[in-house]
Amino acid sequence: MNFLDALHISSSGLSAQRVRMNVISSNLANIDTTRTPQGGPYRRKDVVFAAHPARQSFRNTLRSHMAGKLSEVRVVGIMHDPRPAKIKYDPQHPDADERGYVAVPNINIIEEMVNMISATRSYEANVTAINATKSMALKALEIGR
Numbered sequence: 418m419n420f421l422d423a424l425h426i427s428s429s430g431l432s433a434q435r436v437r438m439n440v441i442s443s444n445l446a447n448i449d450t451t452r453t454p455q456g457g458p459y460r461r462k463d464v465v466f467a468a469h470p471a472r473q474s475f476r477n478t479l480r481s482h483m484a485g486k487l488s489e490v491r492v493v494g495i496m497h498d499p500r501p502a503k504i505k506y507d508p509q510h511p512d513a514d515e516r517g518y519v520a521v522p523n524i525n526i527i528e529e530m531v532n533m534i535s536a537t538r539s540y541e542a543n544v545t546a547i548n549a550t551k552s553m554a555l556k557a558l559e560i561g562r
Contacts, residue, residue, distance in 0.1 A: 423550045429489035430543040436492045437464045437536045441529055448524045451512040459522040461498035466490055498523060 440462050450459035468488035500523045508517030 420550055420554045424547060426489050427543045427546040427550065429491065431540060431547075433464075433466055433490040433492050434536045434540040434543065436495075437466075438533065438540070440464050440495060441533045441536065444522075444524050445526070445529050445533075448522060448526065451510070451519055451521055458502045458520045459524075460502075461500070461522060461524050462495050463498055464492055465494045465496055467493040 444461050447459040453459055467490075469491045470488060502520040502523050504518050505521050506517055507513055507519050510519045513519045
């Protein structure tokens with residue numbers, strides 16, 4: 418694996434975790450949204466990742482298949498959480514039904530914060546990998562001096 422492949426793979430991880438953090442932020446921002454344009458409460462979203470073969474030259478692809486595959490991370494979709502909305506009794510709420518119940522989003526703030534911490538740690542790990550790759554490239558350039 419060359420330096421550019423390592424940078425490309427780490428940058429794909431950065432991009433994927435950025436999308437994940439944006440979706441988590443959207444979930445947290447809409448924790449009390451009971452009415453959406455589609456009707457009903459906001460539905461929690463989650464990001465789906467997949468490993469895709471890294472783009473490489475034919476020679477590098479052949480080598481990587483012989484030594485083990487190099488993969489990059491891609492966001493393949495953002496799906497709605499299938500769990501139903503929570504029902505809460507609040508007869509004063511403007512979206513309450515005739516019995517006084519309101520459908521609120523199925524968002525658990527603790528779960529979202531744990532997901533945000535996980536995404537942040539993954540982002541930091543990719544930044545560390547990029548910095549290590551840059552450091553190795555600089556050290557390699559110093560060998561010729």
